Amino acid sequence: MLEELLIFTRGGLILWALSGSGGAAVKASPIDALIRSCLLEDRSADGTGASQDGKRAFKWAFHNGLGLVFVAVYRRVLRLLYVDDLLAAVRAEFARIYHPKRTNYDGFSDVFRQLHLEAQARAEEMNKSKQAPIESRPAPPPSVSHDVDSNVPGDSGGNAGGRKQDGSDGDSGKDEYSGEPEPKDGGAFNLSMLRILRDKLLQSKNTDTKKNKPDKKGRQKDHDKEPSHKKLDFSDPAERGKVTDHVAVKEGLSKMDKDEQVGDVSKAKGWFSSVFQSIAAGNSVIGKSDLQPAVKALKDRLMTKNVAEEIAEKLCESIAASLEGKKVGSFTSIASTVQAAMEEALLRILTPSRSIDILRDVHAAKERERPYVIVFVGVNGVGKSTNLAKVAYWLLQHDLSVTLAACDTFRSGAVEQLRTHARRLQIPIFEKGYERDPAVVAKQAIQEATRTKSDVVLVDTAGRMQDNEPLMRALSKLINLNSPDLVLFVGEALVGNDAVDQLTQFNQKLADLSPVPAARLIDGILLSKFDTVDDKVGAALSMVYVSGAPVMFVGCGQSYTDLKKLNVKSIVNTLLK
Numbered sequence: 001m002l003e004e005l006l007i008f009t010r011g012g013l014i015l016w017a018l019s020g021s022g023g024a025a026v027k028a029s030p031i032d033a034l035i036r037s038c039l040l041e042d043r044s045a046d047g048t049g050a051s052q053d054g055k056r057a058f059k060w061a062f063h064n065g066l067g068l069v070f071v072a073v074y075r076r077v078l079r080l081l082y083v084d085d086l087l088a089a090v091r092a093e094f095a096r097i098y099h100p101k102r103t104n105y106d107g108f109s110d111v112f113r114q115l116h117l118e119a120q121a122r123a124e125e126m127n128k129s130k131q132a133p134i135e136s137r138p139a140p141p142p143s144v145s146h147d148v149d150s151n152v153p154g155d156s157g158g159n160a161g162g163r164k165q166d167g168s169d170g171d172s173g174k175d176e177y178s179g180e181p182e183p184k185d186g187g188a189f190n191l192s193m194l195r196i197l198r199d200k201l202l203q204s205k206n207t208d209t210k211k212n213k214p215d216k217k218g219r220q221k222d223h224d225k226e227p228s229h230k231k232l233d234f235s236d237p238a239e240r241g242k243v244t245d246h247v248a249v250k251e252g253l254s255k256m257d258k259d260e261q262v263g264d265v266s267k268a269k270g271w272f273s274s275v276f277q278s279i280a281a282g283n284s285v286i287g288k289s290d291l292q293p294a295v296k297a298l299k300d301r302l303m304t305k306n307v308a309e310e311i312a313e314k315l316c317e318s319i320a321a322s323l324e325g326k327k328v329g330s331f332t333s334i335a336s337t338v339q340a341a342m343e344e345a346l347l348r349i350l351t352p353s354r355s356i357d358i359l360r361d362v363h364a365a366k367e368r369e370r371p372y373v374i375v376f377v378g379v380n381g382v383g384k385s386t387n388l389a390k391v392a393y394w395l396l397q398h399d400l401s402v403t404l405a406a407c408d409t410f411r412s413g414a415v416e417q418l419r420t421h422a423r424r425l426q427i428p429i430f431e432k433g434y435e436r437d438p439a440v441v442a443k444q445a446i447q448e449a450t451r452t453k454s455d456v457v458l459v460d461t462a463g464r465m466q467d468n469e470p471l472m473r474a475l476s477k478l479i480n481l482n483s484p485d486l487v488l489f490v491g492e493a494l495v496g497n498d499a500v501d502q503l504t505q506f507n508q509k510l511a512d513l514s515p516v517p518a519a520r521l522i523d524g525i526l527l528s529k530f531d532t533v534d535d536k537v538g539a540a541l542s543m544v545y546v547s548g549a550p551v552m553f554v555g556c557g558q559s560y561t562d563l564k565k566l567n568v569k570s571i572v573n574t575l576l577k
Contacts, residue, residue, distance in 0.1 A: 002080070003056070004073040005112070007094060007105075011067075016094070016105040018112070061087040063095055064325035070094075082123035089115045254394040255556070255564045285327055286334060291320045294338040305575050307538030308500045311545050319345060343572055350541065350568045352550035356524060359398055361485060362455055371403070371449040373457045373482065375442075376526070377475060378490035379502055380463035383528040383555060385414065387490055388458050389421035391526075391553065393560035396425065400455040405445035406431035407438035407478065410462035410471070418460050425560075428452070438462070439478040446482060459484065466505035476513035479520050488552065489522045491543055493530040499542045507547060522547050527566070528555040535574050540566065 005018040057076040062069055070091050072083050093111055295316045302312040319341045328337050358372075365372040374391070376384045385408075392402045404422050406429060408414035415431050422429035430445035442459050449457045461478065464471035479487060489506060491499055503522065511519040525543050533539070540551050551566040 001078070002072055002074050002083075002116075004071075005090070006071045006073075007090070008069055008071075009067055010069065013103070015068075015098075015103065016108050059083045059087060061091050062321055063091055064322065066095060066098055068094070068098065081127070082119040085122060086116060086119040089119060252561050254390070254397055254561050256394045256553070285325060286323050286337070288320070288324055290334055291323060291338065294335045295320050297335075298338060298342060302538065302541075302575060304536075305538040306494075306533065306536035306542075307575070308542040310500060311542045312538075315342070315345065315545075339576060343576060346541065346572045346575060347568060350544055350551070350566075350571060353548070356486070356550065356552060358486070358552075359400075362395075362400060365485065366455055369450075369453075371446060371454050371457045372486075373446060373459065373484040374486045374488060375459040375461060375479060375482075375484040376488050376490055377461050377506070377522075378463060379465055382463070382490050382492050384463060384490045385417050385421065385460055386558075387526055387528055387553065387555045387563070388418075388460055389425065390555065390560050390563040392421070392425055392427060392456075392458055394563055395456055396427070401453070402427050402456045402458060403445065403449045403452070403454040404429040405442050405457055405459040407441045407445070408460050408462040409434045409436045409438050409441065414460070414462065428454070437477075438474060439481045442478055442482050466502050466509065472506075472509040473513050476510055479510065480515060483520075487520065487523045488526050489524070489543075489547075489549070490526045490528055491539070493527045493533045493537070493539045493554075495539055499539050500546050503543050503547045522549045524549050524552040526553040526555065527551055530554045530564075531556040531562075535577075537571050537574050540571055541575065 002018060006014065007016045008014045056073055058071060058073055060069060060071040068091075070087050072087055074080050074083065090112065093115060094105075094108065097105070097108070298319075299312045299316040302315065303309055307315075319338060323337060323341055328334065358374075362372040376388050378384050388404070392404065395402050402425075404418055404427060406415045406418045408418070409432070412434070415433065419429055419431065430441070430448050432441050432444070438461060445459070446457055459478075459482075461475060462471060464475065466472070489503060491502065495502075503525075507521045510521050514520065525540075525547070527540055527543070530537075543549075544551060554564045554566050556562045556564055
């Protein structure tokens with residue numbers, strides 16, 4: 001059964017809902033999130049989607065000529081096969097009665113019920129034809145076996161399949177009859193092939209068993225086993241929490257307060273327009289075939305800029321779906337229309353949907369007499385600790401007091417690394433050594449920062465792969481126990497498709513392991529090693545696209561000043577030039 005079906009304009013005006021009560025039926029609906037995160041931001045055009053909790057599925061269709069959107073919602077486990085057919089029928093029928101000045105379509109409910117029944121009937125009929133009995137289908141030709149005499153399918157004495165009446169084989173071949181049932185089509189099993197398959201299965205099982213067995217010295221061979229750090233903690237307990245007398249590092253002003261620009265900020269028209277300048281569509285309706293050359297060239301261009309292939313494909317499909325059926329002016333080429341639409345979509349995706357002003361939020365928390373807490377998360381080796389120190393340096397330049405929390409109790413040397421940054425920056429560090437619960441360490445650090453009236457707490461966490469269940473569970477516990485103000489994902493600007501997988505699985509794990517329904521996910525992104533990618537800035541787009549979280553910081557060097565803001569217009573121009 002369908003839960004909801006909604007028809008609304010591109011401007012957001014609801015024309016008809018399945019319940020027939022208009023907009024009141026869809027308040028707090030999963031469609032709201034779909035409209036905000038997907039349809040309005042051109043994040044997908046394949047017509048399908050799923051809710052965040054994974055329990056509902058969405059399908060939608062557009063009518064670009066009239067500017068209408070049709071969305072259906074149903075339980076994911078039902079796997080309704082008729083929804084695509086139903087949406088197409090509803091779109092065609094509603095387009096017939098639609099008028100721009102009309103806002104009430106209550107009479108469409110009777111039409112919808114009839115279309116719904118017809119779509120269900122067609123789906124059931126198709127399903128029955130697929131499940132027709134085997135006897136009604138044409139029999140396949142008999143198979144040929146070299147182990148049994150296939151020239152004698154049966155005789156009057158009951159000899160079938162080359163088997164003699166006395167129970168002996170009709171052929172003195174290598175394989176003996178072992179009681180296997182004979183196929184109904186008159187063919188015979190190839191027993192030698194069955195033996196080969198059986199041997200391969202047994203060999204595979206033995207190999208898997210050997211991998212998990214301990215060796216002669218009792219050492220476990222499982223590489224996923226977490227190493228113990230009991231002998232790796234060489235830190236001096238007396239050094240913990242101390243601020244030494246080293247002279248504070250002075251490297252000038254942080255680049256965070258300057259706009260980050262990548263490549264040529266001038267409008268990038270030359271390359272794209274020159275390729276398709278000859279494609280003109282003088283005041284005509286854009287067809288799907290007209291869009292294909294320009295869209296394909298744009299997809300290839302995005303991929304050369306390190307945009308993940310899946311993201312580039314979805315973006316281009318979305319642009320094509322939004323332009324199909326529209327009219328273009330006499331002196332406007334399809335290429336320039338496609339580029340303008342893509343530029344608008346990229347600006348919409350990369351521009352944060354909500355303002356995150358860290359300095360303003362820190363002062364707001366300060367007025368409530370509590371510290372502002374930022375947690376840095378990410379995979380191994382992306383530079384979390386280094387970029388955490390850059391953020392600390394930037395905050396210090398704005399006259400804010402900062403405390404570091406050493407919650408990477410997993411990697412040997414992590415506490416010493418953070419302590420070095422704390423000494424150079426002349427700020428306190430809260431640490432408890434190794435093999436401690438990072439969630440508890442973070443909680444104690446926040447309590448200490450509250451007592452000492454510190455403005456900001458920067459929490460360093462262990463690097464972890466997105467499929468490491470124990471470490472992801474520990475991270476979820478840390479976030480849910482301490483409720484930080486900002487969860488920053490540190491990712492490399494060098495990655496393309498990996499960025500999609502990392503961020504998607506991080507968010508999915510945090511959602512799955514959350515003890516509360518409203519799971520806390522990634523709030524923002526810090527892109528490290530941005531100075532190494534030249535114009536291949538696609539990772540920024542890929543990460544924002546899959547998570548909806550904005551890029552808040554860009555790491556562009558080795559010193560504390562090398563932290564910048566992301567210039568969205570500059571990134572868009574670089575991607576399209």
